[in-house]
Amino acid sequence: MQSLLTAPTMMEGLHSNLRSTTLRFRAGQLIFDEGQKATRWYEVVQGTVRTCRFHMDGHRHLTGFFFSGDVFGADHGTYGTAAEAVTDVVVRCYRVGDITDDSTPKPQLDEAVSILFRAMSTAQRYLFIIGHRTATEKLAAFLLCLKQQANDDPNIFVPMSRSDIADFLGLTVHTVSRTFTDLARRGLIEVNGRDSVLIINNAGLCRLAGEYQDSLTADPESDIHPAAELCLGELSAA
Amino acid sequence: MQSLLTAPTMMEGLHSNLRSTTLRFRAGQLIFDEGQKATRWYEVVQGTVRTCRFHMDGHRHLTGFFFSGDVFGADHGTYGTAAEAVTDVVVRCYRVGDITDDSTPKPQLDEAVSILFRAMSTAQRYLFIIGHRTATEKLAAFLLCLKQQANDDPNIFVPMSRSDIADFLGLTVHTVSRTFTDLARRGLIEVNGRDSVLIINNAGLCRLAGEYQDSLTADPESDIHPAAELCLGELSAA
DNA sequence: CGGCTTGTTGATTCACCTCAAGGTGGGTGG
DNA sequence: CCACCCACCTTGAGGTGAATCAACAAGCCG
Structure with missing residues (x-):
């Protein structure tokens, strides 16, 4: 956690050891736009953020809401959605480049991985909600x-x-x-x-x-891959 | 890439330097179940995989399809969905623990991050598809x-x-x-x-x-954070 | 106060679900 | 080889829930 170009005061360090900048946006303001280069990703510190896309016909489609602790903007290449502040928000902003940068120490990389896992589970949850019928x-x-x-x-x-x-x-x-x-x-x-x-x-x-109140369908400890065949060596064609 | 318990033949190494096991499932077979401990994640080598959940009323809800090169099962804690083979499939199976393992070299961690980014963009795409109206x-x-x-x-x-x-x-x-x-x-x-x-x-x-054919809404090089205020030091309350 | 945005509610229309009936192709067994 | 079955797909008729169209209420701000 050396100071590079950023002053120490910009590094919150509450949950993260990765280099970050803390920013504030007013309700309704754009954080990033669909189609921009995805050079940064974000963690919400305070407030609520939405990600959205617009259809040709003008319809708007929101793909997620992000609250304190949630991660958004972890896209590949360019942002697939825009991100806007729903309320006044404070976000922590990380540079994608810092992950692959060789000077970034390993424990901080681990943290990046854990953050990405969190982002995944958020997306999964939203897929499930939207999938409901009525x-x-x-x-x-x-x-x-x-x-x-x-x-x-x-x-x-x-x-x-x-x-x-x-x-x-x-x-x-x-x-x-x-x-x-x-x-x-x-x-x-x-x-x-x-x-x-x-x-x-x-x-x-x-x-x-349609949620199961307590128990999930499977025992967490149950055997994995009871039906799998191990593949050794080369795969057969097609 | 030292051999630990896995034989070298199990390591495909086509796209990945991370330690992995290659498995084959027949069409319809369960790869993992909702609620199991999420100890591994997967990359499709060949075939198609679906992830699904069941509602209390018996309805089934699929949250994604995964094709060659796609990543699934990157969950936090326990799997939020089951994964099943749609066709006969070959998958590469990674252990979550290997990421945080100190003995894993950094370049392979970088790869894990890139894989997770890919998984995110898949989820995003599906959120967008399901969000359509008619x-x-x-x-x-x-x-x-x-x-x-x-x-x-x-x-x-x-x-x-x-x-x-x-x-x-x-x-x-x-x-x-x-x-x-x-x-x-x-x-x-x-x-x-x-x-x-x-x-x-x-x-x-x-x-x-409702897709825009070619151009996206924003110039990829456009300025980022035109509206942001930098936060220095401590945040004000609430 | 008037204008504006956001939210609620009612009446009608339309898209999708439900129920019901075929059709198709692959598999098995006679 | 054909008869039969079964899983999957297609198609039709009718009902239902959400969109649409249309008001109106509630805040908010000038």
Whole structure:
């Protein structure tokens, strides 16, 4: 962790030993744009970030929300999405080049790997949420995701607008709004203003989202590759 | 690249210097299950792999397809999805522990990072496809993805069943089938049997999928962070 | 106060799901 | 070789849920 060009004060070092710059953006500001060279990747320190793409027809599609501790912008080549600040945000910004730089010590590389793993699991979670079939299922899964993100506090802060949620879940603002009130009418949640939701019936939401409450399908310790054949030497053609 | 417990013949070394084991699975076989400890990650050498989760109500949801060169199973903790062979497959299997192992040389760590970046971009692409609104848009985007995957050859091999495609796009088999014939009737594609599609009107498919044909929204060299404020020292509260 | 953005709600239309019925191809056994 | 089965795919008719179209309410700011 030598000082190169960056002053020590720019290095937060809270969670990371990698060289980083800390930046602040106001709500709505662009952090990077789709198509720019992906020379940096980011970790959210404070606030909420969204990544989005625009279709030719003008439709907007959000591919993810990123909260404190989440990583975004870990793209290959050019950014596949733009990133914008949903609220005022503080982000830590890392240079991609620093990973492959020979002068970067190994423990910090390890950390880069662990960060990338975290980014992967975020993407996976979002793939699962969007994959739900009905509006109710999608919103239930989304709210549970927000809850998990906030340390399982049933009092959820919803920083993004209805239209953000709609463009993320593949619904319209109307349907999102209706589904909120529907969930409230069914006694599953309580909506307090535009940015606050209280989860009343957690189990009910889980059931809607199709989540298994506790146990997963497989024993974590179960045997791996019971069906595999080991390949030695060269592969047979085709 | 010392031999530890694995014989040299197990190390393909085609693209990777990381220690790996090469395995073969028959079509339909389970590679790993949701909930198992995520001790390994995988690269497809030959064939097609799908990752999937099951909802409580029995519905299956596929979160991705993985082709030659793609990485899957890079999860944190336990696997969030199961992985199954769509066709007969050959995969290269890496141990997660080898990354953080101090004895692993740095260049191989760099490679691990690059592999993870690739896995991220795959996930991003799939998030974008599933995010489309109508069945036609989804299938168009999916076919274009398959085409891109096969070096832009307009003659596409479709290894997965209609029901796999449906569970991936969040549609029913019926709708997928109907949409195939619809695209064919409109002269955009030609369906030859269940696993072969010829792209006739590429531009038309792109338009449906909402993809910009060539230029991206931003100049790759454009300035980064025009709106950012640098944060020095400590952050202000909240 | 008026203008603007964001969110909610109602009525209608349309796309996709459901239910139901064939069709096709590969495999097996007589 | 054909009969049969079975898994997979296709297609049709009708119902349902979300989009669309259209108001209206609630904040926010000048």
